[in-house]
Amino acid sequence: MIIIIEKAIKDLVVDKIELDNKFISIKEDEQGNIKMKFSTGKWNQYIKFPNKVDEKNIYKVDIEVYCDCPSYTFGGYKYLGTINGYNFSEYEEHRPPKKSVDKYVCKHLESILGNFSNFVFILRDFLKDRR
């Protein structure tokens, strides 16, 4: 079920959509990067698409991600994001985790990125309106 809670008609600065029990918003920054925010109530996940993203290359551009859950910061994912260049946070983490990590992102980001085909229409619509 898709419920469009709020849609800014004029500049589309904020789209807030509820989908799969997540609140999703999308906006463009001054540099033309597009930021999507997913909120599940407790934690927020962010994906930053570079300004070169368009409808044809959505799955081919390098993204940056961030989750504000403790696992992302303290479980080694922020460290992996920092050293591999996909940590979307103003803070870097250069201390490796004490325990080894067997994936690249926390379970929240994993759920979003693994099911991104469910959310991609939000980005597509935004790109369409941006032209």
Ligand SMILES: [Zn+2]
């Ligand atoms: Zn998380």
